[in-house]
Structures are given as C-alpha cells and as structure tokens.
Amino acid sequence: MTSTPRVEGSLSRPCMKCRVQEATLDSRSQPVCRDCFAKFIAAKCIKQTGILGKETRLPLPTTGGPPTGTRHYMVGLSLGVSSTVLLHLLSENIEFQLARGRNAPFDLTVVHIDTTTTTTVTTPSPAVEEALTRYRTRYPRFTFHRTPLSSTTPTPSTATPTPLPTAASRSDVTRQLTRRALLEQARARGCQALLLGHSTTALAELTLAEAAKGRGFALPWLVKDGVAPVGGKRKGLGGGGGEGRENGDGGRNEDGEEEEEAGKGVLVYHPLRDALRKELVIYAGLVEPPLTDLVWETKDDAAAAVVSHKDLSIEEVMGRYFAEVEESYPSVVANVARTTGKLVRAGEGEAGGEWCGLCGMPLDEDGDERWRGELGIQERSDTGTGRLCYGCERSTAG
Amino acid sequence: MAPALCVNCKTERALIKRPKNHAKLCKVCFIAIFEDEVHHTITSSQLFQPGEKVAIGASGGKDSTVLASVLKTLNERHEYGLDLVLLSIDEGIKGYRDDSLETVKRNAVQYDMPLTVVGYDELYGWTMDQVVETIGKKGNCTYCGVFRRQALDRGAKMLGIKHVVTGHNADDVAETVLMNLLRGDLARLSRSTSIVTGDDRSEVKRSKPLKYSYEKEIVLYAHHKKLDYFSTECIYSPEAFRGSARSLIKQLERVRPTAILDIVRSGEDMARLVPGESPSSCACKGNKTSPMVPAEDDIGGCGSQNGRTSGNEMAAMDKQLRENEAHEGLEVDVAMVMSESKNNGVKKHKEVPIRSGNGTSKSAPRQVRGNCSRCGYMSSQEICQACMLLEGLNKNRAQIQI
Amino acid sequence: MSSATDSGEIPITVDFSGGLEMLFDNQRRHSVSLPAVGTGGQPANIAFLIQHLCKNFMKDPRAELFVLDNHIRPGILVLINDADWELEGEEAYEIQPHDNILFVSTLHGG
Numbered sequence: 001m002t003s004t005p006r007v008e009g010s011l012s013r014p015c016m017k018c019r020v021q022e023a024t025l026d027s028r029s030q031p032v033c034r035d036c037f038a039k040f041i042a043a044k045c046i047k048q049t050g051i052l053g054k055e056t057r058l059p060l061p062t063t064g065g066p067p068t069g070t071r072h073y074m075v076g077l078s079l080g081v082s083s084t085v086l087l088h089l090l091s092e093n094i095e096f097q098l099a100r101g102r103n104a105p106f107d108l109t110v111v112h113i114d115t116t117t118t119t120t121v122t123t124p125s126p127a128v129e130e131a132l133t134r135y136r137t138r139y140p141r142f143t144f145h146r147t148p149l150s151s152t153t154p155t156p157s158t159a160t161p162t163p164l165p166t167a168a169s170r171s172d173v174t175r176q177l178t179r180r181a182l183l184e185q186a187r188a189r190g191c192q193a194l195l196l197g198h199s200t201t202a203l204a205e206l207t208l209a210e211a212a213k214g215r216g217f218a219l220p221w222l223v224k225d226g227v228a229p230v231g232g233k234r235k236g237l238g239g240g241g242g243e244g245r246e247n248g249d250g251g252r253n254e255d256g257e258e259e260e261e262a263g264k265g266v267l268v269y270h271p272l273r274d275a276l277r278k279e280l281v282i283y284a285g286l287v288e289p290p291l292t293d294l295v296w297e298t299k300d301d302a303a304a305a306v307v308s309h310k311d312l313s314i315e316e317v318m319g320r321y322f323a324e325v326e327e328s329y330p331s332v333v334a335n336v337a338r339t340t341g342k343l344v345r346a347g348e349g350e351a352g353g354e355w356c357g358l359c360g361m362p363l364d365e366d367g368d369e370r371w372r373g374e375l376g377i378q379e380r381s382d383t384g385t386g387r388l389c390y391g392c393e394r395s396t397a398g
Numbered sequence: 399m400a401p402a403l404c405v406n407c408k409t410e411r412a413l414i415k416r417p418k419n420h421a422k423l424c425k426v427c428f429i430a431i432f433e434d435e436v437h438h439t440i441t442s443s444q445l446f447q448p449g450e451k452v453a454i455g456a457s458g459g460k461d462s463t464v465l466a467s468v469l470k471t472l473n474e475r476h477e478y479g480l481d482l483v484l485l486s487i488d489e490g491i492k493g494y495r496d497d498s499l500e501t502v503k504r505n506a507v508q509y510d511m512p513l514t515v516v517g518y519d520e521l522y523g524w525t526m527d528q529v530v531e532t533i534g535k536k537g538n539c540t541y542c543g544v545f546r547r548q549a550l551d552r553g554a555k556m557l558g559i560k561h562v563v564t565g566h567n568a569d570d571v572a573e574t575v576l577m578n579l580l581r582g583d584l585a586r587l588s589r590s591t592s593i594v595t596g597d598d599r600s601e602v603k604r605s606k607p608l609k610y611s612y613e614k615e616i617v618l619y620a621h622h623k624k625l626d627y628f629s630t631e632c633i634y635s636p637e638a639f640r641g642s643a644r645s646l647i648k649q650l651e652r653v654r655p656t657a658i659l660d661i662v663r664s665g666e667d668m669a670r671l672v673p674g675e676s677p678s679s680c681a682c683k684g685n686k687t688s689p690m691v692p693a694e695d696d697i698g699g700c701g702s703q704n705g706r707t708s709g710n711e712m713a714a715m716d717k718q719l720r721e722n723e724a725h726e727g728l729e730v731d732v733a734m735v736m737s738e739s740k741n742n743g744v745k746k747h748k749e750v751p752i753r754s755g756n757g758t759s760k761s762a763p764r765q766v767r768g769n770c771s772r773c774g775y776m777s778s779q780e781i782c783q784a785c786m787l788l789e790g791l792n793k794n795r796a797q798i799q800i
Numbered sequence: 801m802s803s804a805t806d807s808g809e810i811p812i813t814v815d816f817s818g819g820l821e822m823l824f825d826n827q828r829r830h831s832v833s834l835p836a837v838g839t840g841g842q843p844a845n846i847a848f849l850i851q852h853l854c855k856n857f858m859k860d861p862r863a864e865l866f867v868l869d870n871h872i873r874p875g876i877l878v879l880i881n882d883a884d885w886e887l888e889g890e891e892a893y894e895i896q897p898h899d900n901i902l903f904v905s906t907l908h909g910g
Contacts, residue, residue, distance in 0.1 A: 401887075402887055412883070413883045413884060413887070414883075414884055415884045415887050422887060425882075460818070569906075613875075613906045614877060614906055617818060617877060617906045618877070618884075621817075621902075622882075629818045629819040629905070644875075644907070645874065645875075648873075648874035648875035649874050651874065
C-alpha cells in the first residue's frame with residue numbers, strides 16, 4: 001500500500017499509532033492513518049492464520065494432506081467484501097514471505113458455491129463467471145473453482161422436495177447447504193482447513209440468526225474455530241470433539257476402519273473473527289486498486305429498500321440490527337462470538353451420534369425429546385434426507 | 399378472500415392464525431387450546447403441588463391478568479387444588495400504579511381471589527416518586543428493577559407463601575436469551591430459560607407458567623375472553639424501543655412468527671451447553687424435582703415493561719465491555735493460547751479454544767451464592783443490590799436533610 | 801368481493817387498545833368515514849386506512865409508536881372484524897362498509 005509523505009510537525013490530527021502521518025480514519029475510537037489501519041487489519045488476520053499454522057503443522061491423518069512443507073487451505077469465497085478481504089490478506093501474506101526468500105506458508109484453493117443455478121435454471125449466471133475472471137486475473141497464484149449448489153449433495157431439490165414456504169426458509173436452506181457444500185469441497189480437495197471470511201459482526205449475526213432459527217444447539221459448531229462435522233452418517237469424528245467430551249475417545253483414531261469417509265470432519269477457521277465488518281469495508285476501499293472493484297454486489301442494494309417483510313430473511317433482519325449495533329456499540333458485537341465460544345460442542349460424543357440430513361449439524365436427542373409435542377405439529381414424513389434437526393424441520397415445514 | 403375455517407372444529411370461522419405453527423383456529427378452539435397448552439406446561443414441568451398456596455404476581459397488565467384468569471380456569475377444571483391469591487407491588491408512582499391497581503382490585507373481584515398490595519415504601523422505606531425526587535429520572539429504572547426483583551418474594555414471605563407465579567411470556571424469555579447472548583452472560587442465560595427459579599436457600603420459589611405462550615396469543619386471549627386489563631407505560635420509563643432486543647424480537651416475529659419460540663428452544667439448548675450446567679433440565683423424563691436455579695437475577699426490570707430492555711441498556715453494556723477489555727488486555731493472550739495449543743500437541747486436531755479474547759476462562763465461572771448480610775435475601779455479593787442502592791439513597795436523604 | 805360505493809366514503813369503526821389509545825386522543829373507539837378510493841386510485845385498503853389515521857386522527861407526535869418504516873409497527877396486532885389480519889390479506893385487505901378494525905399493541909404493560 002502506498003502512502004503520501006507528509007511534512008512533519010504540520011499534522012492537524014496525527015495518527016495515534018505512528019504519529020508520523022495524518023490520521024484519516026477513526027479506528028476503535030482512535031484517529032489513525034490508512035497505513036496503520038491496514039496493518040491493524042492485516043495483523044488480525046495474521047494472528048489467526050499463525051495459530052492455524054501451528055494447528056496444521058503436522059498433516060491431519062483424516063484429510064490426507066501433503067505430508068510436509070506447504071499447508072493447503074481452502075477459502076470459501078462468497079464474492080462479498082469479507083471473503084474478498086480475507087483472500088487479499090492471505091495473498092499479501094504469501095507475497096510478503098516470498099519477498100523475503102521464504103517458502104510460501106500455505107497454498108490456497110478458492111471455491112465459490114454458486115447459488116444462482118437451480119434444477120430449472122442450469123446456465124450459470126454470467127455475472128458469477130465474470131466476477132471469478134476478475135479474481136483470477138488479480139490473484140493468478142490461486143486456483144478458483146465455481147461449484148453450483150445444485151451439483152452438491154444434498155442439493156436444494158433433494159433436501160427439500162417441496163417448495164419452501166417463505167423467503168426466510170429459502171434463505172436458511174440455501175445458507176445451510178452452501179456451508180455444507182464448502183465443507184465437502186474442502187474435504188474432497190484434500191485441504192487441511194476451510195477458511196471463511198466471517199467478521200466479528202458476521203459471527204455475531206450468525207449467532208443470533210441461528211438462535212432465532214432454533215439452532216442454538218449447533219451454534220458452538222458453527223461459530224467456534226475447530227473441526228466441524230461434514231454431515232452424513234458416520235462413526236466418531238476421530239478426535240474432533242469439543243470440551244464437552246471429558247474423556248474423549250482417545251482410541252478411536254487408531255481404529256481406522258471405524259471411520260467412514262463421509263464422517264470425517266474438516267477444520268474450519270475464521271481468520272477475520274477479530275475485525276468488524278465496517279473495518280473490512282473500509283479496508284476493501286483502501287487497497288489499491290480497491291477490492292470493491294472485485295466484489296460481486298448481489299442483492300444487498302435491494303435489501304436496503306425492502307418493500308415487504310415477507311421478502312426478508314432472518315439473516316437480513318439480523319444484518320440490519322447489527323449494522324446499527326456495530327455503529328454504536330462495537331464491544332457488544334465483539335462479545336457475542338466470544339460468548340458462544342465458551343459453549344460446549346455437544347451431540348457427537350458417542351459413536352452413534354447422528355447428523356441432520358440437511359445442515360449436517362449434530363442432532364440434539366435430549367432437546368428434541370423435551371420439545372416433542374410442544375409445537376402441535378405432526379411429525380414430518382421422511383423425505384429421503386434422513387432425520388432433520390429442529391432448525392431444519394422448522395425451515396422445511398409447510 | 400373466502401373466510402377460512404377452523405382447522406380444529408372445521409365448522410367455525412377461523413379468527414386466529416397461530417404464530418407457532420400457522421394453525422387457523424376459531425375463537426372457542428383457540429381459547430381451549432391456549433388453556434390446554436398452559437396446562438401441559440404446568441403438568442410436564444410439575445409446577446404445582448396439591449394444596450399449595452400460590453401468589454400470582456399481578457400488575458393489572460395483560461400478562462398477569464391472563465395468567466390469573468387461566469390459572470383460575472385450570473385450577474377448577476383440572477382440580478389442581480391450589481389456593482390462589484393476587485399479590486401486587488405498589489412502586490409508589492402516582493398516576494401510573496394507581497390506575498393499574500384499580501384494575502387488579504377489579505380482577506380480585508372477578509376471579510374471586512384475595513388481593514394483597516405491598517408498597518416499596520413498606521418494603522424499602524422509599525416510594526419510586528421519592529427515589530426520582532432524590533436521584534432524578536436518569537437511572538431510576540435500575541432502582542425500580544432491583545427493588546421489584548425482591549419485592550414479590552418479600553411480599554410473598556410476608557404472606558407466608560412459598561411460591562410466586564409471574565406472567566413472563568415466550569417473548570420475554572426470548573428477549574432475555576438474546577440479551578444474555580449480547581451481554582455475554584452465560585450463567586444468566588442458563589438461569590433465565592428455566593421455568594422455575596429459586597433454589598433450596600431461597601424461601602420463595604418462582605415460576606412462569608406462560609413461558610411458552612406467545613405475547614400475541616396472550617393479547618388475543620385477553621381480547622377474545624374480554625378480560626379487564628390495563629396498559630400504559632410507566633411515566634418514568636424512556637421510550638427507547640428502537641434498537642432494543644425487544645424490537646428485534648418483534649421484527650423477527652413478523653418475518654417468521656416461529657422465531658420467538660425457536661429462540662426459547664435455542665436458549666434452553668444452549669443452557670445445557672454452558673460448561674458446568676446439568677445436561678438436562680427436563681422434569682418430564684421422570685426427574686421428580688424441577689431444576690431450581692437462583693432467582694436473584696431472573697428476568698427483572700421494570701414492571702411496566704415486564705423485564706424488557708430499552709435501547710439504553712446497550713450503551714451501558716458496551717461501556718462495561720470496553721472497560722473489561724481494557725483490563726484484560728485482549729491482545730496479550732495470543733502468546734498464551736499459542737503455547738497452550740503447543741502443549742496440547744497430542745490431540746492435534748482437537749477443537750481449538752476460541753482465541754478472540756477471554757482465552758483464560760474456557761468455562762464461565764459459576765457465581766458463588768450466599769445471602770445478603772443485611773436483609774438475608776439471596777445474593778452473590780456480601781450485600782445485595784437492593785441494600786447497596788438503599789444505602790446510597792439513604793446517604794442522599796441524610797445529605798439533603800443537612 | 802366488491803367494495804363500497806365507487807365514490808364517497810366508507811363508514812367504519814376503528815378501535816385502539818393496549819396503550820395505542822394514548823396516541824389517538826386517549827379515545828378507544830373512533831367512527832371513521834374513510835374515502836372509498838385510496839391515494840393511488842385503488843379501493844381503500846388497510847394500508848390506506850393506516851395513512852389516513854396517521855394524518856387525520858393521531859394526536860401524538862410520536863408516530864413511530866404506530867408506524868415504523870411505512871408499515872404498522874411490529875408488535876401491534878390488527879384485527880379485522882375480530883379476525884387476525886393475517887387471515888384477511890393484511891395491508892391489502894379492502895375495507896368494507898361497517899368493518900370494525902382493531903389495533904392492539906402488545907408492546908405495553910406486563
């Protein structure tokens with residue numbers, strides 16, 4: 001990033017960090033210059049990838065990654081601002097290491113799950129391909145893949161054979177399947193970790209949105225960094241358990257035959273978990289050329305002037321709420337993901353743990369037992385996707 | 399649009415669309431099903447014992463009025479054998495409580511239940527009007543809320559009653575779940591979702607039989623049964639709905655009506671995921687006693703808003719969190735966690751503890767509970783919040799007199 | 801369903817409760833003569849009634865306690881002849897002569 005030199009001593013508002021340049025931004029109640037701000041954001045990402053680097057120093061026995069040397073990660077690219085910033089920061093990190101004559105610390109595969117195609121609309125949106133071409137040109141070092149959601153397992157049409165009742169349901173199911181597709185892609189491509197671009201704000205939104213959709217039980221799996229289940233019937237997760245398992249199934253790992261391919265977890269990291277969304281937006285505009293040139297603006301503009309609440313999703317309601325909260329109370333936003341991080345991951349302790357046929361999260365036997373009859377709706381017939389978690393039941397119920 | 403028929407009786411015109419499952423019901427079936435569901439909650443959670451004397455915390459508002467009406471109906475219909483009384487708290491706010499107390503007095507006649515009114519002046523030596531006179535309007539809701547939390551228990555104790563039921567509904571519980579997530583208070587999250595509060599040391603047990611009832615249905619029940627309730631805002635409470643968790647809840651409900659009960663379910667499930675919590679708090683699977691959790695910081699707040707929060711609370715939370723961050727020095731704990739994961743080298747791809755912050759406390763600390771050394775009320779501190787506030791107030795009064 | 805007269809006004813009663821009466825002159829019941837044709841030339845519907853009430857009946861400056869972002873504030877129930885407006889088409893419901901429309905707030909009082 002370039003900076004314009006200033007005449008010292010003539011600063012009207014010096015940057016609180018370097019005290020050399022004019023502050024042009026406010027970051028966490030401090031006036032800062034753009035270079036210091038950019039470093040601040042980069043440091044947050046580097047800190048997290050550094051921890052991930054230690055975590056992935058040895059190859060994961062379950063993913064069969066390369067035995068030594070360069071680690072291999074996958075980035076889930078939504079073509080939005082946050083995942084684009086993540087990609088850019090990781091790219092800068094590699095360039096920095098190479099410029100110092102070191103090896104690249106990791107290699108990246110970038111996957112975009114394309115939700116524009118459906119069973120009826122099979123031609124991919126040209127806008128998606130155009131966007132990916134822009135990314136490929138800008139980051140030639142990485143390989144980019146477009147995976148239509150309709151080609152993954154389960155697909156939206158197999159997961160929910162009947163049309164979903166509301167915009168909120170459609171948005172929810174698409175989100176769950178997209179996440180699941182990313183996990184499966186990461187496993188299929190032998191990546192040691194899946195990196196997601198969630199900001200602090202996005203994780204807070206995710207926490208409250210999933211709570212509002214009845215997935216409180218799965219929240220620790222969704223928000224914390226760590227090994228996440230990939231769904232499907234499985235036996236044990238090979239040590240991917242949480243603090244909830246007091247004594248762990250230490251021996252299960254050696255018991256290789258017990259492991260089904262479908263059940264292996266994937267390490268999921270959120271390297272931007274300490275940056276606010278508004279900070280990532282500012283960062284995207286500071287980079288030259290701006291990352292905002294790359295980003296594919298989808299329906300965000302339309303959402304701002306929504307006409308009917310019937311067209312809104314839970315995520316959009318949360319997005320609007322947190323945009324306000326982030327503006328005035330950033331510490332509250334940061335606190336949400338931190339709080340969820342203290343919850344225990346549960347539901348996969350025993351080898352017989354079952355996964356939701358749609359979102360792939362662990363099923364909550366105790367909770368389901370307690371709520372039986374509480375809603376006054378009859379049990380749903382099995383649609384071929386297997387049992388569903390409470391949240392997915394709610395989204396797919398007519 | 400042709401009028402829809404009730405899905406239950408299939409003869410009458412549907413007047414209600416239920417938020418929790420979209421069922422369309424006629425008035426009669428709605429009232430019956432609403433009551434049946436509260437009965438289900440009461441029996442599955444084993445809230446009452448035959449012969450028990452139960453005080454209904456009555457404010458004259460919709461929730462407590464519906465609670466009194468439903469409990470009277472169910473007590474007679476299912477022969478609970480309960481001795482029901484109304485217990486009202488008079489905060490001492492002229493022009494606000496006066497009218498609502500009139501409503502409660504009418505309710506006492508309508509439901510044939512004895513009524514006791516206990517005033518803040520009796521309990522604490524201060525009316526809210528006097529508190530406001532002393533400290534001003536700013537922050538007075540804190541006083542009111544803290545006093546209110548204990549007032550029902552103290553009032554019940556005066557009457558020799560060991561069980562108080564309150565009108566908290568599903569919207570209230572959902573709001574508390576979201577607030578505690580925002581606040582980052584897991585201990586409170588797990589307590590607030592519990593239908594029964596109060597532990598062995600507290601002399602008064604509290605429960606919320608309407609915990610699973612939508613606020614919308616409570617209002618509709620009151621409307622269709624033509625119940626006599628009172629609604630006004632407290633004259634001291636700020637109109638700060640926008641940005642509050644309450645308005646978020648209502649927006650979610652409009653987009654997806656099931657969301658409120660789904661948050662309640664999420665809250666209950668997450669309560670089981672709080673480190674150190676008991677795995678199940680279900681009374682229907684043969685556990686003889688319901689889990690008892692301390693009530694001290696049960697859904698509290700202002701009587702007029704039934705524990706709902708204003709936007710102002712967010713500002714206070716943010717300030718508190720900033721201070722905590724400053725103390726903990728968030729950036730410092732990276733090194734510590736990194737060494738931690740080094741030590742855990744064996745379980746290489748075990749889940750890694752979250753590192754964005756509070757790396758030290760993997761589990762939320764359990765508060766140690768005791769009793770207030772002044773009033774004897776259950777408290778996690780040496781002196782309970784109410785006594786602390788009273789001390790300040792009394793000093794103030796002394797100063798004013800000088 | 802045909803609407804009232806093509807021109808003129810539709811006589812209806814509008815009730816406010818649950819605290820909303822405070823915004824409307826502390827009066828629970830209002831007799832309203834609603835123009836039969838809304839602003840866009842369409843038959844008068846609930847959306848139009850809400851505008852009409854805000855313009856002509858609200859006595860309180862705090863309109864946001866009734867209407868938020870051009871829609872009825874979340875948390876306020878609307879009953880059309882005692883039926884939940886969700887059963888009647890919500891804002892699009894076309895007002896009929898002698899309808900009773902009740903707005904009841906769930907936001908006040910415990």
